[in-house]
Amino acid sequence: MQHDPNDGSSVSFVTSTTGLSRRQFLGAAGTLSLIAGAANAQHAVHNHAGAAHIADMSSTMGMVPETPVPAMDQPLVEPEVRRSVNGVLSTTLRCSYAYRQIGGVRLYVRSYEGTSPGPTLRMKPGETLRIKMINDLPPNRDGLPADISHPHQFNNTNFHFHGAHVSPSGIADNVMRSMAPGHSYNIEITLPADHTRGTYWYHPHHHGSADIQMSSGMVGAVIIEGDFADVPEITAARERLLVLTQVVFDANGMVENFETLFPETATRFLAINGQRRPVIEMRPGEVQRWRILNAAYQDDMLLDLEKHDLHAIAYDGIQLGAVQPLKQLLIAPGQRADILVKAGGPGTYAFNAAPFDQGHPSPVGPLARVVVSGVPMEMKLPRALPPAPLATIKDTEITNRRKVVLSATAPEADAAGHWQEFGFFIDGKKFDPARIDHRVKLGAVEEWTIVNTHEHDDHVFHIHTNPFQVVSVNGKALATPEWRDSVIVERKGGEVVFRSRFLDFTGVFMLHCHMMNHEEMGMMQTVEVYKP
Incomplete structure (x- = not known):
């Protein structure tokens, strides 16, 4: 991946603060260890400082004084919503460290806009998403490793519109971009007018840092509006x-090393x-x-x-x-x-x-x-739904078939092994961004068989840009084929067969395991759709 010079400009490093909350721990020992971790995380701010001094120091450092947040059992709070206006959703997303209160634990982790999840983006088919991505994370402390499937440079980022049928090239949904700290970058993604309506999401996809950033809470929803508009029981x-x-952190309330994940x-x-x-x-x-x-x-x-x-x-x-x-x-x-x-x-x-x-x-x-609780409401579930929006792919449409094999290696003492003793592969190879693993003609309709030979773990197959229709699992045909963009492939020879139409967009995009530890350690390939 190359550094993206697009719209690069220096930005100041400002620490923001937010408060959130989360789940119950299993056992008193776990609770005690978390309390100790939270105390360590707070030590640098609270030691030898009175409340007035902290407030004054916070204002000079750009931080907002925190207020206590109950650990659990509070009303569900939904993320901030940002909506399109006149066919365009124009916004900024700032990547930075932020303090977060979660389940009685104080964390200091990477975030979008100082919150987790980030803002919910709501738009309609045919509209354009324009984002100014500001990478306000500090400079990386390491260089590029010899093996790029060793997690690295945790403060480089980019943007992936997960599940969207959009261009993977240029400044659109291009996960090959590298957005370095201290700069801002433009993103522009236009949805087709006939795009499926429903629940999508966004997250970083920079190989080497995506796992660390997502586990910190750098995720957010995208709602493409208008589905089930004619079903009154749903509207x-x-x-x-x-x-x-999943909430994860080290003894300091941070996520700074791959060993934490x-x-x-x-x-x-x-x-x-x-x-x-x-x-x-x-x-x-x-x-x-x-x-x-x-x-x-x-x-x-x-x-x-x-x-x-x-x-x-x-x-x-x-x-x-x-x-x-x-x-x-x-x-x-x-x-x-x-x-x-x-x-x-x-x-x-x-x-x-x-x-x-x-x-x-x-x-x-x-x-x-x-x-x-409260006064009863007599509401009904729908008896029927409109026809599914995507037509079933018939046998006669298939223009090519291919097979993809997921595999892994592990030390003999699997549970005690260090992460560097494990390897994750697709077709026997680790990810190489300079290699094209699959070339598909624009307009092709293909049937893919995904096999998992890994003895120990299921995997989650995901491919960008084009959804697929699952037709069989472990040799058994589905009574109703199911459209997906991610699917579980069971261990020890599990097999999923799907069909996909490669429509509308050329360019290079990814397929990978969405168990991000596995993707980060090499379980990813490139796909190039080309126009003959």
């Missing part, structure tokens, strides 16, 4: 955005919208629409709402053609699920991440509490 439902994250047990607790176990309020019989985004840096989550079913209406920003009732929802990193929830009788219900084996245990525990 009448209150809409909630739930951004799921790589152990499979690194996650301290889970969060929604930067809060630990928030409260979601509903009235008896009320139907709400939950836009759920799994913005976790590494792990699947198996979602369970006590004594309630979940009714899926869209996956990965693409409408389903029928309501899909679920007892539990498995959602992988990068995936989105739009669900309807119809509240039961008065009471408090746990919304949890249930145990799930993805080769290692997924993090478990409370995500939120749903409190049902």
